[in-house]
Amino acid sequence: MEKNYEPEQVESAVYQRWTEAGAFAADAAGGANTYCIVIPPPNVTAPLHLGHALNNTLQDILIRYKRMTGADTLWMPGCDHAGIATQTVVEKRILAQEGKRRTDFARDDFIARIQAWKDQYEVQIIAQLKAMGCSCDWDRTRFTMDDVCAKAVREAFFKLFADGLIYRGKRLVNWDPATQTVLADDEVEHETVQGHFWYMKYPLAESVEIEGKTIEHITIATTRPETMLGDTAVAMNPTDPRAKYLIGKKVRLPLVGRIIPIIADEHVVLPDPESDDEKARFSTGFLKVTPAHDPDDWQIGQRHDLPIINVMAPDGTISDKFGWDDAAGSDAEQLLEMDRFEAREAIVEWFRTENLLEDVREYTHEVGHSYRSHVPIEPYLSDQWYIAVKKSSTGVSPVQPDTGETPVLQGTDIPVDSLAGLALKPLLDGRVKFTPERYAKTYQSWLENLRDWPISRQLWWGHRIPIWSRQMSRAEWGAWIEKDHHASVLIGSARNDISVRVVCEDGRSYGVAGCNDDYETALELRDATDPDEKMTWYVCLRDENAEEPMAKPAMIRQWLEDNGFIRDPDVLDTWFSSALWPISTMGWPEETDLLKAFYPTDLLCTAREIITLWVSRMVMFGQYFRGDIPFSQVYIHAMIQDGSGRKMSKSLGNGIDPLDIIASHGADAMRFTLASMTTETQDVRMPVEEMTLPDGRVANTSPKFDIGRNFCNKLWNASRFAMMNLEAMPAWSEIHPRENLSDRWIISRLNATVRDATAALDAFRFNDLADVLYRFMWGDFCDWYLEIAKIRINAGESAPKAVLAHCLDVLLRLLHPIVPFITERIWSQLNEVVPNRGPGDSPAEEMLIRAQWHHADAAMIDAAAEADFEFYREAVRGVRNLRAEHNVPPKQKIEISFSPESNPGEIIMDNRALFESQAFVEVISAGSEASRSDAGTFTIGGTPFYVLGVIDTEAERVRLTKQAETIQNGITAIEKKLANEKFLANAPAEVVSRERERLNALKRDFETVTNSLESLIK
């Protein structure tokens, strides 16, 4: 073995051995004891960053641990197509490199370009995961857009549509004019911007007299003047004193000339310059109402049945082609085709020149921005597909137990049998648990305030919505629906809401026979008053690629397209397919062996930023489609920031590629360090530094990873030393470890470490795990046991060899989940040297990855041995300390004296040779008379030790004086405590008696120290 651990010479070979042995493969048959984690699929937008490294390291630690405890483990890997994110990066790249836009390509050609990008990064991502040591079941690797996942998406969409939970809605959406797509509420980032309030005068159609004054104008205040083109009312609070004069009057909208009413609405904030409420300070009492361009105004518009006038094109330019019909001929005509911000300036300028601009005030406020393009989002009127999340559904899977409870979850408006209810209930029941617990609140409050989920996206990259539509009359529709061979599709009309639905009785078959009540409703609607009324009919196709003989979906599709039905151009929100990930990867809607064996999975491990976007939706869909929660535990880990607390990102140049860390420090070092930094806090900081890698490249990495590298190197060398000394190792049955203090001690520490490491793993306390293992490996095994073993082996003892081998064996097992490569490598070496080792002298498993987790033996945890060894260790340290303080050369042997009758004294005498060797002393006198004027003194538990021949009396006086002071402080504090009757009365008995013992020991120490001081003075 090399003198230093060189990870690059070990990692790939070890990984290859694992894969060749099939060590990561789950047994689909499962068994009683299974453990499953589904990977949070990384986006194929870019290579993995350090956050992914952390996320996947933690999962791998748990998977490896569970595998060693004998569970049939499945770690399901894969990637996410990440709709808008991926399309955006590819668009940007093509624009930069070729100067072409998406619209310069045919749809399929452009998708092929994105597909190529995906292929490249998927390969790269999987290579990164492998380099980190992730033991995923690679043969099951999925992609959210592969055939298996696509089938699940189609089935899920179909079922939701059939159950009436998907509807077409005209709503104000968060529109991103740059990417021209709708964003979910979660995808809007609120940024604080310095803006203005513009005070603009709107002339009254007829002047109004208020308490003797004639009013010609009213003044509205707005942060977005450009939307005034779409104003359809001015609102004021009914309690405003001016309201009685003005409500019902008309205003002539400047620029446009539109006559709009003044209406009363309580939403309007009354002006109050003294108010704490900023809005009141800025308010004039008059609110322009633009239902098509503001969510609040939309609400007001609904309340007052106001017209809705959309004045913008999808790209954010002013346009009269999308619902605005009085622009032509007005002064507003000049604004057409201007960008919204250009128009803002032009309008303000117009008001200024017309003397209608009363004031402009600075105003700081929050503005929603697209998380993709970072441009301000535009509230925009649009037709979108929605999922109704608070609507009761009969489609709730029958697997869900019927407990006969109230239809609404207590304290909420959420029906138990709605999607939101299905997601919330398991949390309230305790079936889904969060670690740390506080994140349950994030999940809960999000669900409680949930709005319907807009699922259509104006993108090309994603699962295309399986709906075809066309306009036709009721009569045409009726004739069509009666044809048996087309009843395998769902048909709905979406005027206002979906008002007609036909659902086959058996949701899984395509037969037409025996349709349910909705079918009757459909026929009734056909026969309703006006058979010639035209409306849009939506047809949802279940799986156009299915080969079922009854279905002939391809034929139906052909028929639809031949008959003028057009496929919806949009794709689904990327989170739709992510929400299905735990079931789609296992083959749902088929009831596969995998689902039977591994669903629900055991753990979801992710960062807090996607608790709402992803975690909650997986619970929703898992419950809805499979009738059970997707996982019982959600572990939320910290997010990694750079050294100054900033988010790591490419644009800031402070990101770290895990592969660069692996090159600079090794994969195990990275894993160990990341685990040791993983506490329950929200964020961890990682100082970033440029470094020259072994291959000569300069890359970002972090000195933090030295912790892990040093740890690995220490383990490597300790193992190397141990194995160099295992020749002629006696069998365990031949040795008597109970008879030697250091043996008893290290075996006790070993078992305590197993106990603590196991507890840390079970509680997801990764930093505790790393700490416990670090302390044992370095502080106990290397610093003390190995040093002692050297001396004992040199003295001819062989027993320490067997203990060394056993400790190393267990240590490797304990360390394997966290540093798998190095431990596997050492394990194979150890197997060559001593294949049979430890209690039982049994042969070790061939590969560590498949070895059994060591179970702590409580009987081996020996408090007396640990206490005795602590005395021994303190004595050695005491001598070394004196030696250092008095500048005694390490090679100068010194003499020591103490009372052998005391407990520590006996321990030292029992291990005299070892002690003399470790402290490099000679015990010359075991008498209590040994205090001399040239002696240095230290005490352990009240027993004085005298180090003789220390000549620097002044240094010793300073040292002892300081020590006496410290001891006296301790004595005073405890005496004060013990003098307090309330303490004696209230504190637990063991606390009081512990204080008494401490006081006695301190008093003995104080006596020793002061006596020594006196003899020094002589």
Added chain:
RNA sequence: GGGCGCGUAGCUCAGUUGGCUAGAGCGCUUCCCUUACAAGGAAGAAGUCACAGGUUCGAGUCCUGUCGCGCCCA
């Protein structure tokens, strides 16, 4: 505006239901290249636990408020 978290040694962080003289790693100081490891060993210095109140026999820990920082949601 609502919610969550953080503030402990020069730096990065532990500190579990309140109870030893508040810990670790890095950095720093002194000594040592002792045949496992200088990516190492031995010893050491270093903290008004953000601030102010409160509860308690006892507070880094619990409560209230203030200041500073970060994140999520509206």
